[in-house]
Structures are given as C-alpha cells and as structure tokens.
Amino acid sequence: MSKVTADTSISVDGFSAGVNQRLDAPFGDGVGEDGIRLHRWMFEAAEENAAELAALTAAGAYIMGRNMFTPGRGEWDLDWKGWWGDDPPYHAPTFVLTHHPRDPIEMEGGTTFIFVTDGIEAALEQAKAAAKGRDVKIGGGVETVRQYLRAGLIDELHFALSPVVLGQGEAMFSGMDLPALGYRVTEHQATENATHIVLSR
Amino acid sequence: MSKVTADTSISVDGFSAGVNQRLDAPFGDGVGEDGIRLHRWMFEAAEENAAELAALTAAGAYIMGRNMFTPGRGEWDLDWKGWWGDDPPYHAPTFVLTHHPRDPIEMEGGTTFIFVTDGIEAALEQAKAAAKGRDVKIGGGVETVRQYLRAGLIDELHFALSPVVLGQGEAMFSGMDLPALGYRVTEHQATENATHIVLSR
Numbered sequence: 001m002s003k004v005t006a007d008t009s010i011s012v013d014g015f016s017a018g019v020n021q022r023l024d025a026p027f028g029d030g031v032g033e034d035g036i037r038l039h040r041w042m043f044e045a046a047e048e049n050a051a052e053l054a055a056l057t058a059a060g061a062y063i064m065g066r067n068m069f070t071p072g073r074g075e076w077d078l079d080w081k082g083w084w085g086d087d088p089p090y091h092a093p094t095f096v097l098t099h100h101p102r103d104p105i106e107m108e109g110g111t112t113f114i115f116v117t118d119g120i121e122a123a124l125e126q127a128k129a130a131a132k133g134r135d136v137k138i139g140g141g142v143e144t145v146r147q148y149l150r151a152g153l154i155d156e157l158h159f160a161l162s163p164v165v166l167g168q169g170e171a172m173f174s175g176m177d178l179p180a181l182g183y184r185v186t187e188h189q190a191t192e193n194a195t196h197i198v199l200s201r
Numbered sequence: 202m203s204k205v206t207a208d209t210s211i212s213v214d215g216f217s218a219g220v221n222q223r224l225d226a227p228f229g230d231g232v233g234e235d236g237i238r239l240h241r242w243m244f245e246a247a248e249e250n251a252a253e254l255a256a257l258t259a260a261g262a263y264i265m266g267r268n269m270f271t272p273g274r275g276e277w278d279l280d281w282k283g284w285w286g287d288d289p290p291y292h293a294p295t296f297v298l299t300h301h302p303r304d305p306i307e308m309e310g311g312t313t314f315i316f317v318t319d320g321i322e323a324a325l326e327q328a329k330a331a332a333k334g335r336d337v338k339i340g341g342g343v344e345t346v347r348q349y350l351r352a353g354l355i356d357e358l359h360f361a362l363s364p365v366v367l368g369q370g371e372a373m374f375s376g377m378d379l380p381a382l383g384y385r386v387t388e389h390q391a392t393e394n395a396t397h398i399v400l401s402r
Contacts, residue, residue, distance in 0.1 A: 014214075014215040014374060159213075161396065165379040165385060166380070167377075176368075192391065
C-alpha cells in the first residue's frame with residue numbers, strides 16, 4: 001500500500017537542517033557548514049547506507065512547502081521555477097503548498113510542480129492520486145514536515161541522527177508529543193556516521 | 202587533570218529521563234516504562250558498552266540537585282537520607298545543591314552527603330577539592346545538568362542516544378545553543394542499542 005513518508009537528518013540537539021536532502025542535492029536547502037557535517041553519513045560508508053540513500057528517490061509524488069520552492073513571498077514571480085534548474089531531482093508530480101494560486105509548471109525529466117492552495121490534507125489527497133500506488137514523500141521544509149506529523153498524516157518518518165550539535169535551526173520535534181500522536185521507533189540501524197531511525201504510526 | 206563530567210540517556214526526541222543512571226540504579230530516578238527502553242543499551246550488548254558502563258562509577262566526587270536527593274521540599278525532614286539505603290552507590294563525597302542548610306550525612310561505603318547552599322560554582326569548587334584529582338560527576342537531575350552546561354562548567358557530557366521517543370519529560374538541550382557555549386561532539390560510537398556521544402568544550 002502507498003505510504004506517506006518523509007526523510008531528514010537531525011542533530012543530536014534536535015535540529016533538522018536540510019530536509020529533503022538527496023543524492024543530487026545532498027545538503028538539502030539553506031544549510032551551512034554545520035549541515036555538511038550533519039549529512040556526512042551520505043558520503044562516508046555509502047555502501048552501508050545504500051538502502052537509506054535509495055529510499056530518498058523512491059516516491060511517486062512529493063509535497064513541499066512554498067518556502068522550500070522559492071525564496072519569494074507574496075505574489076508569484078512567474079519566472080521562478082524552483083532551485084533545481086530545468087530537470088529537478090523529483091522526476092514525479094510535486095505539490096507545492098501555497099496561499100497564492102499558480103498554474104502547474106511542467107519541467108524536464110518528469111517533474112511537474114503543482115500549486116495547492118487548499119491546505120495540507122487536500123495536497124495529500126492529490127499527491128496520493130498522482131503517485132498511482134507508490135509512496136508520497138513530504139519533501140520539506142521542516143515546518144511542513146512538522147505540520148504533517150502533528151496531523152498524524154505521515155506513516156513513516158525516516159531520519160538520520162548525526163553526531164553533531166547545531167545549536168540553532170528548526171527543532172523538528174519541539175513541542176510535539178510523538179507517542180501521543182501514535183508514533184514510535186520501529187526501526188533503528190547504527191552506522192559509523194549516523195543512526196538511522198524510522199518512526200512509524 | 203580532573204574533569205567535570207555528566208552522563209545521561211536521551212531519547213531521539215530530546216528528552217532525558219533518568220539522569221545518573223548507573224549499574225545498581227539503571228533507570229535513574231523517576232523513570233517509567235519508556236525509560237526502561239531508554240536504558241536498554243545498559244542491558245544488551247553489555248560487553249560492547251563496557252567502557253561506558255565503567256565510566257558511570259569512576260568519579261571522585263558527585264554533585265546533585267536537591268530534587269534528586271529527596272522528594273521533599275522546603276525545610277529538611279532529617280530522617281530522609283536519600284533514596285539509596287544505607288550504602289548509596291556513590292562511594293564518594295556527594296554534594297547536594299539546596300537552599301536549606303543541613304549537616305553532612307556520612308553513609309556506609311564511603312558516600313558522604315554534603316549540603317551546599319551557596320550555588321553551583323561553590324559546590325563545584327568543593328567537589329573538585331574533595332575529588333583529589335579524580336573526576337567530578339554532575340549526577341543530575343536534568344535541570345542541574347542543564348545549569349552546569351549553561352554555565353560552561355561541564356568538560357564532558359557523555360550521553361547515550363537511545364532509539365525511542367518519549368514525547369514528554371525534561372528536554373536536555375532545549376533553548377541551549379551548545380556550539381555557542383563551546384561544546385561540540387568529540388566522540389561518537391554507534392552500538393546496537395544506542396549511539397554513545399561525548400560532548401566536550
């Protein structure tokens with residue numbers, strides 16, 4: 001059955017930078033030098049982490065917050081088509097949460113950005129339909145993943161807990177009672193550069 | 202040189218229950234069923250964790266908050282001599298932070314409880330003198346460890362990051378910018394049931 005998933009890296013002091021890191025954008029977005037250390041597991045011991053890396057690119061549809069798609073706010077700059085060039089790494093329908101309507105943008109390589117103005121649940125319904133039985137991945141940013149977690153709409157949150165402290169950033173689980181939301185740790189795998197955790201409902 | 206250390210277990214959502222867990226009080230204090238899972242690393246793969254377990258009992262003096270010594274508040278109940286029976290597991294001078302003066306209590310096995318009313322820095326000075334060159338361990342609870350961390354007075358915080366979510370409790374690093382305080386991850390060791398991290402200044 002189609003699952004709703006999200007992936008992130010989290011520092012030991014709880015900050016998640018670079019949600020939606022992936023092979024061709026390994027630091028995610030808006031991540032500084034500390035984020036590089038956060039994602040070291042992707043570069044070292046790659047064989048050991050092969051399953052986790054493969055999982056990053058397996059979804060049939062993606063959802064992201066508008067702030068992950070663009071640095072712009074308010075009305076759209078229609079020239080902006082995301083950070084990722086002509087061939088974004090999603091290769092699938094990608095739903096962007098926004099308050100400002102915009103026509104879909106078809107990119108090369110199978111990525112189509114579709115703008116959803118009626119909330120996270122409507123976006124998820126559309127993404128599930130578009131994924132045609134494959135998983136839907138909440139691509140980020142942190143606040144978008146938090147919204148879906150709080151609503152109990154993520155089936156599996158995969159994260160790499162990296163042995164770094166960031167001190168500031170977006171705290172993924174701050175103020176969130178995961179057990180009360182039905183989440184528990186269902187898988188964990190320690191590797192040299194990260195501990196991989198799966199939270200499931 | 203004598204170091205100031207603290208040990209704890211932390212859940213992946215950042216909660217630290219059972220500060221000062223140790224071989225003969227493995228859940229620490231005030232920990233429920235989730236805390237048992239938090240400390241699973243102490244029971245399984247014991248050989249792999251031998252160094253971490255040994256480190257829990259190596260200090261020459263301890264410091265703890267009053268709330269860790271007693272459930273009482275306000276004036277002392279002089280019949281209360283801690284949770285640990287006649288032979289507490291510290292086997293060393295143990296300084297208790299309190300606003301209420303009390304004479305020292307000499308227990309069996311080398312533990313003496315000494316009550317300090319003039320703050321965390323004074324307690325640390327006394328503990329360093331009493332430790333005679335061995336380490337001083339901040340035994341807990343969480344808020345006491347946080348006070349010493351915020352003051353930059355802990356040289357090494359050892360913690361086991363366990364693959365559980367607790368959802369509530371005391372958040373060890375909440376509101377604390379560890380890099381700004383001079384802390385970074387200096388050691389990490391992944392084992393089957395926990396990732397052992399050392400934060401140092």
